[in-house]
Amino acid sequence: MTTVETRVETPAPQADPPRSVARSALRSALPIIGALVGFVAVWYLVTYLVLPAKQRFLLPPPHEVYGTTFSNPQLMGPMMEALARSFAVALVGLVIAVVFGISYAVVMSQWAWAEKVLYPYAVILQTIPILALVPLIGIWLGYSFLARVAVCVIIALFPMVANTLFGLQSASAAAHDLFTLNKATRWQRLVKLQFPAAVPSIFTGLRNAAGLSVIGAIVGDYFFQQGSPGIGGLLRVYTQRLQMEALLTSVTLTALFGVVIFTIFAVLDRAVVGRWYGRVAR
Amino acid sequence: MTKRFPTGTVALTDVSMSLDSGEFVTVVGPSGCGKSTLLRLASGLETATGGSIEVSARATSYVFQDATLLEWRTALRNVELVGELRGASREERRSRARAALDLVGLTGFESQHPRQLSGGMRMRVSLARALVAEPDLALFDEPFGALDEITRLQMQTELQRIFRQERFAGLFITHSVSEAVYLSTRVLVMSGRPGRIVAEIPIPWDYPRPPELRYSAEFGEITGRVSTALGEHS
Ligand SMILES: Nc1ncnc2c1ncn2[C@@H]1O[C@H](COP(=O)(O)OP(=O)(O)OP(=O)(O)O)[C@@H](O)[C@H]1O
Ligand SMILES: [Mg+2]
Numbered sequence A: 001m002t003t004v005e006t007r008v009e010t011p012a013p014q015a016d017p018p019r020s021v022a023r024s025a026l027r028s029a030l031p032i033i034g035a036l037v038g039f040v041a042v043w044y045l046v047t048y049l050v051l052p053a054k055q056r057f058l059l060p061p062p063h064e065v066y067g068t069t070f071s072n073p074q075l076m077g078p079m080m081e082a083l084a085r086s087f088a089v090a091l092v093g094l095v096i097a098v099v100f101g102i103s104y105a106v107v108m109s110q111w112a113w114a115e116k117v118l119y120p121y122a123v124i125l126q127t128i129p130i131l132a133l134v135p136l137i138g139i140w141l142g143y144s145f146l147a148r149v150a151v152c153v154i155i156a157l158f159p160m161v162a163n164t165l166f167g168l169q170s171a172s173a174a175a176h177d178l179f180t181l182n183k184a185t186r187w188q189r190l191v192k193l194q195f196p197a198a199v200p201s202i203f204t205g206l207r208n209a210a211g212l213s214v215i216g217a218i219v220g221d222y223f224f225q226q227g228s229p230g231i232g233g234l235l236r237v238y239t240q241r242l243q244m245e246a247l248l249t250s251v252t253l254t255a256l257f258g259v260v261i262f263t264i265f266a267v268l269d270r271a272v273v274g275r276w277y278g279r280v281a282r
Numbered sequence B: 001m002t003k004r005f006p007t008g009t010v011a012l013t014d015v016s017m018s019l020d021s022g023e024f025v026t027v028v029g030p031s032g033c034g035k036s037t038l039l040r041l042a043s044g045l046e047t048a049t050g051g052s053i054e055v056s057a058r059a060t061s062y063v064f065q066d067a068t069l070l071e072w073r074t075a076l077r078n079v080e081l082v083g084e085l086r087g088a089s090r091e092e093r094r095s096r097a098r099a100a101l102d103l104v105g106l107t108g109f110e111s112q113h114p115r116q117l118s119g120g121m122r123m124r125v126s127l128a129r130a131l132v133a134e135p136d137l138a139l140f141d142e143p144f145g146a147l148d149e150i151t152r153l154q155m156q157t158e159l160q161r162i163f164r165q166e167r168f169a170g171l172f173i174t175h176s177v178s179e180a181v182y183l184s185t186r187v188l189v190m191s192g193r194p195g196r197i198v199a200e201i202p203i204p205w206d207y208p209r210p211p212e213l214r215y216s217a218e219f220g221e222i223t224g225r226v227s228t229a230l231g232e233h234s
Helices: A023-050 A053-058 A061-068 A074-110 A112-127 A130-141 A147-167 A173-181 A184-222 A231-243 A244-276 B035-043 B075-085 B092-102 B121-132 B149-166 B177-183 B211-215 B217-233
Strands: B010-011 B024-028 B060-063 B137-141 B168-171 B184-191 B197-202
Touching: A023 A061, A023 A244, A053 A112, A053 B010, A053 B217, A061 A074, A061 A244, A074 A112, A074 A147, A074 A184, A074 A231, A074 A244, A112 A147, A112 B121, A130 A147, A130 A184, A147 A184, A173 A184, A173 B060, A184 A231, A184 A244, A184 B075, B024 B177, B035 B060, B035 B137, B035 B168, B075 B092, B075 B121, B092 B121, B121 B149, B149 B177, B168 B177, B168 B211, B184 B217, B197 B217, B211 B217
Parallel strands: B024 B168, B024 B184, B060 B137, B137 B168
Antiparallel strands: B184 B197
């Protein structure tokens, strides 16, 4: 009998050409730039075509708003400082939410009873309106930095917990069988199967949590006014004084702040998760 | 042995079989008759609710229906996983993983991730992962079921070549009668649920078996017998 050996000819492996992070950032920024242009167009429309001349002070045109505020360092200085303060609050809140949220989900993923016991708390935290908690947070934590961070954490925690848990539970039954058959320890199963399987979901959670933590920082500033004001605090002051130009500018800065944070994490998400599976995301 | 699930489903009744090293036994049977359950019992993933199972194998490996690769690991690191879980040193598990990938014809693809590989190549990685433990019992649960016909025939040829070389005891589940006959030393036919073994058909040829064997008259005659046994009991 003849020996038959089949062997598939294998071409040299080829990787997809790597795409630069800069181009990826530009691609995700383009729709946002488009949205901004559309927004300014609508603004002009409302100012000049919708509002009667007598009420135009309610919404001055963009060039007047930004013209007066950007050229006024007395206004812009405090605004940028406030923005930096809010950024710090959002960042600290996000870090806490990420660390705590991932740990919480890991504990839930390890024991079925832990999930049953712990998950309701995460849901309650998510469903209770933040405004209902604001007075309590103020009384317990004071009315400055700490309280503002607490608001961020409360708002940003749930997407971290929910997405991480989903990811940790996403490995297939067969993959778990593989680990069982090789007598994997609980720790090996967590670090070599569940956690790596959760990485893409964790980044999804991170992206959402980052956006929410910006909102949390601004809500926190708005209500907790002790100490130096954040951008949310300034919003309140300008509203009370009916300083329309300053108010509109700070609203714009707030929105840009949120967009920038969200974009950073969206790009990070794509870059990391793409590489995670051995290719750059398209 | 018998297997009844807590839901009340009786998957297997009075199944009795043995498997020696150097044997390659395939099991064919209608869908849902308990073939996967049989493998899960043999591997220890499930325990029998009646009767007993004795496995003297030092190392058992299991090939799943889909490749079940870890998507974030390269082909090489997927094969290395077994060594990692068992505490082998890095050099040892790496060189063994390379050898196993070579055995399945994947030299040059070590650093590719599963998403960059075709379905057939992923199944080869899965085979390599099963072989790297140097099993003396290898269990296969319809591993080629999801592959296209051409790849499937190629994989069958490869598998019987590897079997001839490694000489583990093989227990292989399939829906395909010709696959069963081509690969094995013995075909077991199971009845519909609850599964029983209703026929046992020995296969005469030595290994290696040329692909053309499938077109011989004797091959046709044996597949005919297996199909008839299947038809009578489903
Ligand atoms: N964990 C379980 N709990 C309850 N019933 C189960 C369980 N696993 C399998 N069964 C039942 O046992 C029977 C046999 O299942 P099994 O998966 O062994 O069939 P199979 O022969 O492998 O089918 P297929 O060819 O479709 O893969 C089925 O009726 C199935 O519903
Ligand atoms: Mg099955």
